Amino acid sequence: MLNEKATIYDIASDAGVSIATVSRVLRGETNVSAATREKVQRAIDRRNYRPSVIARGLTGKTTHSLGIILPKLLNPHYAMIFTGAQEEASARGFALSLFPRSSLDTDAYNPATMLAERRLDGVIVCVEYLPADHDHKVLAALEELKRFMPVVLIGCVPPWYDFPAICNNNAAMTKEIVSYLVSLGHERIALVGGIEGDTDPFRRDIGYMEGLREARLPFTDSYRVWGGGTPESGLAGLNGILNNLKPSFWPTAVIALNDLVAMGCYSAAVSHGLTLPRDLSVIGCDNMVAAPYLSPPLTTVDLHQRETGARAVKMLLGEESGRVDAPWDLIERGSCAACR
């Protein structure tokens, strides 16, 4: 209780030993006599002493600090990844700091500066979409980052990105979704969301096309609308489809980019007098906490984001390596029904 600014010198002098000895008991080394350890520990307790991670970071090879970069926490997908990563990091005594997406913006003064300055032990980067013209910029920024610290990627990672990564194969996933809807009897299936010009080979529209082809269904351009990951964009996307088509051509099922987009689709459907899932089936992606509580409860795909976040930390710490695929599970709830 005496002094929270105590240093290793204070403890050493209190205990009547050298700082090297204090350091030993601090790090739990075994070559210290019980009596000495005892004395030192008492001094530590008495002064409420906490060794400085900062000083340790200067000396040692690790700062026990990790970083994470993601588009936005307001998207439950990323909040879940972050949560998983944070828990894993904290369990191992590592701090996890969030850095803004702009840390990767090569237009800024110096992209990786904030991260590099901190000598992080590693950083997790959640890559979002990759419009062709941005791809090389993002890649350059990542390469720059990598020169300073280990980098692990999460998301839809193109094969030409040479990084350890946990990959979402959205193409394969979307193909599975299409065949699920087809098995329900749907033949007019829309896809809402995705970035036009995205060069990622695992992107949703690839799997969408494949799924249609496999089911020998035609590709109807009006059923595929681009857009971001917000409810706004889901609303605008589905509204666009419904407004531009005679009702007899309306899709009977829509695949939303994520659960937030699915919520926007719900709104659009309702405002067009449609009843879900009777008139329209909707399937989301992410399995956010609120998904079961929508009306109807949202059928979606669980991406196990928490595990992914934790796993990324382990990869950063060298316990696993390479490029692995993230698992996914289709969760059936009430928003998809057999086509009438």
Add this chain to the structure above:
Amino acid sequence: MLNEKATIYDIASDAGVSIATVSRVLRGETNVSAATREKVQRAIDRRNYRPSVIARGLTGKTTHSLGIILPKLLNPHYAMIFTGAQEEASARGFALSLFPRSSLDTDAYNPATMLAERRLDGVIVCVEYLPADHDHKVLAALEELKRFMPVVLIGCVPPWYDFPAICNNNAAMTKEIVSYLVSLGHERIALVGGIEGDTDPFRRDIGYMEGLREARLPFTDSYRVWGGGTPESGLAGLNGILNNLKPSFWPTAVIALNDLVAMGCYSAAVSHGLTLPRDLSVIGCDNMVAAPYLSPPLTTVDLHQRETGARAVKMLLGEESGRVDAPWDLIERGSCAACR
């Protein structure tokens, strides 16, 4: 491009000056000749040098690192606070790390250890509810933390907590909500959520009672159910009310602890055959991004969490002090209607 592990010594020798001079240009001091500055800058650029925040932290009085403790990121309320805090911190060159709620758990080995060890420049703590028997433990943990670094609290902070804080006066807010519902003609108003035994004087049920009293409405115990901040708890809460009462006694309006709880109430209402808002008005709290996209769009209270997060950072950095109140705004959407 040469070497990312360069130190100030490398730059000094490259530029043919002393490390003190390099340090001066690094920190933007003015007492350096243009020619020298030039030379040094070139050396810095050539080696892609980034000064170590770690080393700076050892020397200086600041580590440029902040922390935040919150219950869970999956609750959009906290995600918004975090986002605001992160943006503000990052704009000032500070890193923001998330620490788990358990950092405050005095049952653990040593509560503030992880934070104290890092010599943070300050920490934001989002206090949640305070059951009487936990109050003293939380307070003790906070006091302990405070001995190591500045602490700013966000949330429903009791007056006897002697900390700088941004306070949510949930009592006043709930009272306002009650009178809003009363103005819509409602007389049977339920309150779903809140912790029984919470000693916080600004808690919701206080304002709920006051609002009822002011409107000369009776307090009906069956209309007040306790519960946490999840959809599950909203579902269970409203289900409990509806199941235990004859329909003629069902409430016509419900005040939910937050938007997630409101979603659970939607589910409960629907499963009882109720149509919103015709048969039941529901009001939430937090104004999460998805709120406008529920059916019906959720009437709720905007808490300006992003601004609150940013403000907390400013308080930590000494730009503001004391105990201030967080603003709130009732946002009317479609989930509350005049009582029939």
Add this chain to the structure above:
DNA sequence: CTGAAAGCGCTTACAG
């Protein structure tokens, strides 16, 4: 089992 010394990469007076 324990201690003296050097070193980690910076900043900060202090001289000049």
Add this chain to the structure above:
DNA sequence: CTGAAAGCGCTTACAG
């Protein structure tokens, strides 16, 4: 305007 030196709080060989 610039440099030599001490110091920040630790860890890590190296002796003993």
